[in-house]
Amino acid sequence: MPQNLKSSGRLRPVDLARAHGLSTQAVRNYEAAGILPAAERTPHGYRTYTPVHARALDAFLALLPGHGHRTAAAIMQAVNRGATDDALRLVDESHAQLLDDRRTLQAVEAAVGDLAPVPQERGDTFVGPLSRRLGIRPATLRKWEHAGLVQPRRDPRTGYRVYGAADVRDARLVHQLRRGGYLLEQIAPLIAQVRSAGGVAPLDAMLRDWRARLSARSRAMLTGAAALDAYLACRPATPEGGVR
Incomplete structure (x- = not known):
């Protein structure tokens, strides 16, 4: 979470947007899509956010590089509707796909080695x-x-x-x-x-690049998992697993 939001109470959309390098419209779109929890409203109808929303945005942005937009959004939507098990299953599926990609890379390396x-x-x-x-x-x-x-x-x-x-x-x-x-x-x-x-020198270079991209994705998944865990830890849960 950006340092300037850690001790904040109520946040305006512009506060959340600026701290994360986004537009206020992007923040509103994320809320409308269920990626962020619903904001409270002032008596005049203005949205107000909290540090919990900032954690949610941290988590989503951290999940993006490792999981892609579609899966990252689905993970956050599941968490915000109280379906944490569904969210964790999606995380597991991404890791399983990454493992399959690593096995594919190994198969390609073996194929190249046998050429x-x-x-x-x-x-x-x-x-x-x-x-x-x-x-x-x-x-x-x-x-x-x-x-x-x-x-x-x-x-x-x-x-x-x-x-x-x-x-x-x-x-x-x-x-x-x-x-x-x-x-x-x-x-x-x-x-x-x-x-x-x-x-097969060109293939060697491509395989090195492929391996580097898989390693970068693995690291990104670790970063995303840490941010998601921080968000899960700070969400006030109801007995049904929802959010107050």
Whole structure:
């Protein structure tokens, strides 16, 4: 909580906004969305906030970097309606997703580590089986083909796409990098680098960046958890778990 709000009693919207680098309209929008508890009103209808509202705003802003706007808002909305267990479940789900992302990164690193020249052999993997193996739609494979990320040959008799060993490798690598949040246009030069057997240095740089972003997100989640805990601790609860 900003130092100048710690000992304050009643706060105007502008006080809360300035202390957090926001506009007064943003504060009102957060209240309307349930991200902040409802403000009390003066006899003339003006909103008044308290240090508890400042803690709520601290928590929301701290949750944003690690959880994203949608989840951070849902966490705060759950807390403010007295559904703390729902809020904690959302926090747990974000941590589970982060763990899954870390496992995906490890899988990509393993895939890159195993990259090797592929013999020029004819494959017999088709769109359907490969898409099921990767857990994607056939249309996604065709989109990757259109972007030049996979290059299956065509069976001269049937016209069907046939994916050889190198194509399967490329499809798996594209799939893993997409799960890491990379765009097709970012992946394309890396796939080209792998095909040309010119080394995997660009992939190494990308994986280092990916790992750094996951670590930053982990730290942000810790910061968000501390701020959320501080907000939970200062909320005056009713026997039903609500807020007075």
